[in-house]
Amino acid sequence: MPAVADAKAFLRKTNADGVSVYSHLTEVLATLLDQKPDNALDALEGVSLACKQKHYIPALAVVPQPPPELGSVSHGEHWHMANVAILTPPKAGEEPAEQGVVTDVLSERALFECAGVGLSELETYRVYAGLLALQQAKKLSQVRFFGKVLGTGADYYVAEAKYESPPDPPEGDPPPPPPGAPVEESGTGSNEFVYFVANDPAAAWTVLPDVTPHAIVSSRPIYKFLTGNLSAEVRAYPPFPGKENEYLRALIARIVHGTTLTAVNKFKMPEEYEPGAMPAQNEDEDYKPTPTAKLGDVKGWCTRYYGLLQIGRTVNPPPPEEELAEGEVSKLPKPEPELKPLSPIDASAWMVTTYTHGGPAVAVARSLKWPGAYNAYQLVGKKDTVAQVYVGFGLEALDAPFKMQPPPPFQHEPAELEEQLDTPLDEENAAFVKLAMAALAEEAAAMPDPAE
Amino acid sequence: MATLTDIKAVASAGIVVSLPHAAGMQSSLPILQKNYKFSKVFYWGKMMGMKGDYLIAKGIEESSSTMKFFYCTDGVSWAELPLVTPEMQEACFKVATYGLLLSGDISAQLQIPVPPLPEGAEPPAEEVPPQFVTELQRLAVMVMAIEMECALCPAGALMKKVDHTIVPSPTYVGASFDAACAIKSYVYMNKPKPVDVNASATKAAADFLTPASDCVPAGSLTTSFDAANNVVTVRSLLYPGFITYNFVGMPIWGNCYSGNGLKNVDIAFMLP
Structure with missing residues (x-):
């Protein structure tokens, strides 16, 4: 019976302590028979462990080899190091560096928490520490947390800021202007703010380039998730002019200008203003902040930008200057009507509600057009706070299923060429004779006059 | 399905629960569990509508495959969602147009459009009364669709007992960092795979669900690591807002949803 012999040999294989399955089972059964507990089956595992214990002598136990040194650091280690660096409070006695205005991200978070959106308290604190470091490093006069744009590989934390003094433009010739409408200058219009992004608030922030109208127009027919890598290609049709950093910047511009709201009456346009002027804080003497309940209705909100x-x-x-003859119609495109700040909002594009439980009421406006964009308003005493946050994939909700633009139509076959008659020989020769005569006359003119 | 203590795990994707809701659910969910004799009750997520939102809770009986859903707006007063029937699914399918959100009013109704008569057919002698789908039915169908299509669990975390009840596996101790970051170490909780009679006996009890790496389209699930909480989250791009979390090295995992309940039908164009 070789099979039985094989099995027995296998079970008798001993480990380093000289114990085999066979000897262990023998010992367990002997113990059970010796002690005859009532619940022998339940006690089996316990007895088994106790028997194993007898053969284990701590002094003789072999210390396990330390794990081999890995070339890479363990997961999360970079993250921990970066955060320890950024979260170390300044030492006592050290003069705190001059500070610009960093919005109070933590108290804004509490407003958005009512609506069930936002980051955790700890993550928000880390964002705040990151914004402070960014403000110090780049000498910014104001910094706001725009939000978190989710990507497939990594997410972007986005900071919206203004420089104390704008950095010098890079030396050398300025790049040629992109096609499309002229770019709005830094500090105005869609480039009112400069945006910094980071995959992790403790890491270095990268500045996004100013947005161009061409990038905004090109981003509209594209519907792509972001990857989380700023230098990734935007693989889409029609091709996007630039890398993901420019695509992200165009999306941010569309979100900011499409979803930033404020309370009616909080801002006022100056009485006379040039196109592009921004509304200013309402400083009338009889100005009273709006009660939160009024912002539970779309009529309480208006656009900010x-x-x-x-x-x-x-x-x-x-418009470029052009001189028009009488009766001539200008060929320039007609200027579009501007979408002015402080305009009322569309009730079908916003979900507006108030949360009255848990402290002073909070009014929240959630964009249905840009899922993930939220505005919050709270009035405590005489202080009214308006805040915005965006947490989402950076994409708008479409009205109809996405349709990719079709490629340009195929080129048609060229028209048949018409057959021409040959030029008669005399005419053809006449041309050559003419050329030769001209050359001869020139040569003759260049020759020194023999008479002189 | 997330427990309230683990909900911080999904905050990195922007999902939080407000204090009034969280506090309410700490009391209301145990009561729900007692009244319906559930073995467990979870917070499932939030369905956002045009005028209001619904919180959804999920109760499971002994097996995690027998479940009931509940909705409420305040975190306290739960009501049961109707059982989804094929007729209901068909009716909802007929009214659904692209991007049609929930209204936020549970008593709202949508009329089912009457299909145009085929050419030459006689109009019916009697006027057919218009058919409606209620928001309650739509909500139930949407929640069920998301649960069936998205819910993930780490491979090996659930096991099938001899009576075919599905219970947490006592031998599952959690996934390592590398395993937790790999889509192939997750399985769809509600998609049993065909029984393989040749499967080895040591694996058959735990390996009975479709792996998440079979997701269609490939790349519609992404993982990200939150070093602060030592948790890996898996995001669904097919139902944006659906998140699975899995604490590294611990048998703690769950799912959570916060979104408008619509499937991302444009995903084919959107993957990078």
């Missing part, structure tokens, strides 16, 4: 026009700018470019 200019909307983006079809040409990808917030305002029409100044």
